[in-house]
Amino acid sequence: MxxxxxxxxxxxxxxxxxxxxxxxxxxxxxxxxxxxxxxxxxxxxxxxxxxxxxxxxxxxxxxxxxxxxxxxxxxxxxxxxxxxxxxxxxxxxxxxxxxxxxxxxxxxxxxxxxxxxxxxxxxxxxxxxxxxxxxxxxxIGGISCYRTRFLEANFTGQDLEGSTFEFCDVRGANFNKCNLTSVKFVGSNLNGASIRNASLVCTNLAHSEIEELDLTQADALSDLMISAEQRDYVLKCFRVTVLNP
Incomplete structure (x- = not known):
């Protein structure tokens, strides 16, 4: 047939x-x-x-x-x-x-x-x-994601440099050992996501939900971009206290 x-x-x-x-x-x-x-x-x-x-x-x-x-x-x-x-x-x-x-x-x-x-x-x-x-x-290419759900998705070890996750739901996602250099998470929910041994260099977390994201898990973290309302949480993660003058 x-x-x-x-x-x-x-x-x-x-x-x-x-x-x-x-x-x-x-x-x-x-x-x-x-x-x-x-x-x-x-x-x-x-x-x-x-x-x-x-x-x-x-x-x-x-x-x-x-x-x-x-x-x-x-x-x-x-x-x-x-x-x-x-x-x-x-x-x-x-x-x-x-x-x-x-x-x-x-x-x-x-x-x-x-x-x-x-x-x-x-x-x-x-x-x-x-x-x-x-x-x-x-x-460098990357992927561009908008209003997309990645609940508990597994990205372990992926090179995502230059990618965009805008207004995405990535709660509980596994980004362990990922290259997140210059990745934009603007407006996304990262609560519960895992970034153990990940690289966050020039990563943009502005206006994203990170109250349950342990930034201390990252292997490399520099030139991080955040919004004003996130400052206190980021400082708390690294046990930094700002004293009033």
Missing amino acids: ATMTLEEAATRRQVTGERFRADGLDGFSIFETDFTECSFVDCMFDGGKVGMSKFRNCHFTDCSFRDTTLLSCQFNEGGDDEYCVWKACDFSDAFLSECDLSKNRFIKCRGFMLLLKDCNLSETEVDLEVHRSTNARHI
Whole structure:
């Protein structure tokens, strides 16, 4: 029996147990299609659009989503066995809006200049290379996240230099051993996040909630940017007392 193509899948409402290999969107879009227990290997979604679709217990391997737009897609409907796994996939310059990727696993993926807005990545395992190396030159990229949830997400050991987390919920997230140099957490909630042995150099915490963030866990902390209302808490963390003249 012939293997279903992505183009054929895009015409259906339900697709179950299919294996897509070395296929691509080729100018068409996928909207309102539900994929269950499907695998995608070496597939090209570059420059395409996927919207209002659901992916339950799907696996993506060596797939490219460069400059792809994902709108209102669900990659986990809340079940413990419905999350998706992404291995060696490329999300460089991709745009994700209102997508649910909670509990997903990203393994050795790339995300140079990835943009996330109003997404949910709670309890997600994040292994994402957000910079680019060409001809022995290292280019700082980072990811940009706005109003996105990262509750208890695991970023352990990630190099997130230059990234942005504005008005994001990162409570309980694990940033242990991360490079958070020049990362912007403006307006975000970092309470309960772990930054053990992380590097916070030129990190911007202005107007963020840090009342339960232990800054003393950081391995490197200098040129930290905070707002006036955070000053007393930061001084308290390092047992610094300001005496009145």
